[in-house]
Amino acid sequence: MSCAKEATPFRRLRCTSAPIELDPNFAMAYARMGNQYLTVGQADLARQNFQKAFELRERASEREKFYITDKYYDGTGQWEQAIQALELYAQTYPSDWAPRVNLSVSSSDTRRL
16 A cells, blocks of 8 residues: 555654655655644644755755745744745746645635634
């Protein structure tokens, strides 16, 4: 069974950590692991992984840098910067739906504060 189809978030978390074991400088793996930690309610561990991904982002592709930057700012409570990163991501990659979805969620969360 592939990691994407794992039944529980905890199993997906274990799969997400495998790339980091192979390459401890794999920025996107830390960003994805941060998302998995959020899924299982571990916000502090999520922030730590977003921080590590942000520190390593120069090793990522341009598109991945946008993703990592958004996750870092969102995970550290810097919502305006997260929204700015998502807006630039959406402008740079207009056919990519992910920044638009994340932007709608981030904008909604910001309005509730």
